[in-house]
Amino acid sequence: MDGFKLMKELRVNYEQEHHYLPKETGLSLIESTTQDDSRISAKCRDAKVEDLWSLTSFFGYSTQTFVLAVNLLDRFLAMIRIQPKHLSCVSVSCLHMAAKVTEEECNLASTDALIRIGQCRFTVSDLGRMEKIVAEKLNFKSKAITALTFLHLYHQIALSHATDRKETLSLEKLEAQLKACLCRISFSKAKPSVLALSLLRQEIEAVQSEDMLEIAYHIQRHLKIADSELLLWSERVALCLSDYASPECSKPNHRRLQWIVSRRTAQNLHSHRSVPELPTIPEGCWDESESEDSSEDMMSSGEESLSSSLGSDAEGPFFPLHLRRQKHRQHLHA
Known part of the structure; x- marks a missing residue:
């Protein structure tokens, strides 16, 4: 595709x-929810997105599938x-919808x-029912x-206009860094165009x-993205990736899935007939003034997260080497 068509698209x-x-407003309510509340908290949401990343890797799905699934999930949770x-049912439904x-x-x-x-x-019937609800609500x-x-x-x-060092701008690396950012709900508030440009600018620098830096400036001017807005999200992206490179950061395992399960869970994995159906899902919209019955059941404590702190993309080539070394030295001296 030539430069003119790319800019038009x-x-x-x-x-x-x-x-x-x-x-x-819905995202802000999730961020303000405490962990012991009867609503979805930011920590709970982020953990499920990491699970989606692990499932995406396990089934060999593309980055496009993961990003679309997160988009559907955030839009639904905010509504x-x-x-x-x-x-769990909502998040897996979003992944299955995205994959299709x-x-x-x-x-x-x-x-x-x-x-x-x-x-x-x-x-399976719960999942199908949930997919219909999500599709209907999000149109x-x-x-x-x-x-x-x-x-x-x-x-x-960038590659169609640049004349030097084209091979250094890795799309695979940029995609990995985008996935790391999407594991934090705060980045769901960023305009997609701005978040992507922030990642591009950081890699070009x-x-x-x-x-390529001049090309990034040209893109920014073409879309009329304010310097202050780009700077704000660029700083947040840099901080997120720095934290993600830290050995103390618990991340989704990109290479393998491991679980420690109870005997009952192991039995459920072999026979879905013993899995109880969920009660009917209330479809009330977000309303800060509303309250829910505190006696309603919370998610079972037996639910295990798929993500693990063993191994991560941060150990590979996708995150700044100097950040990994710096964080490792801090970890050793702590």
């Missing part, structure tokens, strides 16, 4: 991105007030496999404009390419 996506943003015990859009049919995992590998406490058909949409366009534009 970029502008079209920029003008439509607000249609696919989660409601900021509909759900209880923590329903979060982005993956080849022959590569799709079955709903039964998703439930078993995800160690979920719901049935979801087949696409969404996300930060990955812009990251791919920015990368194509890391490879010290004046040519």
Whole structure:
């Protein structure tokens, strides 16, 4: 695709991105929710996104599938007030919906496999019912404009105009860093175009390419992104990736899944017939003034997270080496 068509497509996506943003008021309510509340907290949401990352890796799904699943999840959580015990069903439903859009049919995992590998406490019929609810509430058909949409366009534009060091701008590295950011709900408030440009700018500065830096400035001017807005999210991206490179940071295991399960859970993994159905899901929208019956059940303490602190992308080539070394030295002296 030539430069003119790329810039035109970029502008079209920029003008439509607000249609696919989660409601900021809903995100703020999630961030303000305490861990012992009967609503979804930011920590609870972030843990489920890490689980989605692990499942995406396990089934060999693309970054596009993961990013779309997170987008659907955040938009739904910011719109509909759900209880923590329903979060697993919602998140896996979003992953399955995203995969059906982005993956080849022959590569799709079955709903039964998703439930078993995800160690979920719901049935195939629960998952199908939840997918219909999510699709209806979000008016979801087949696409969404996300930060990955812009990251791919920015990368194509940069490589089509740059004259030096093209091989240093790795799209795989940029995608890995985007996934790390999406594991924190705060980045769901960023405009996709701005978040993607923040990641691109940081990588360009890391490879010290004046040519590509000028291209990034041109993209910023073309989309009329304010310097203050770009600086704000660039600083947050840098901090997130620095934290993510730390050995103290618990991250989704990108290479393998490991669980320690109880005998009852092991039995459930072999026979979904013993899995109890969830009660009907209330479809009340977010309302800060509303309160819920405190006697309602919370998510079972037996639910295990798929993510593990053993191994991570931060140990590979995708995160700044000097940050990894600096954090490792701090860890040793602590």
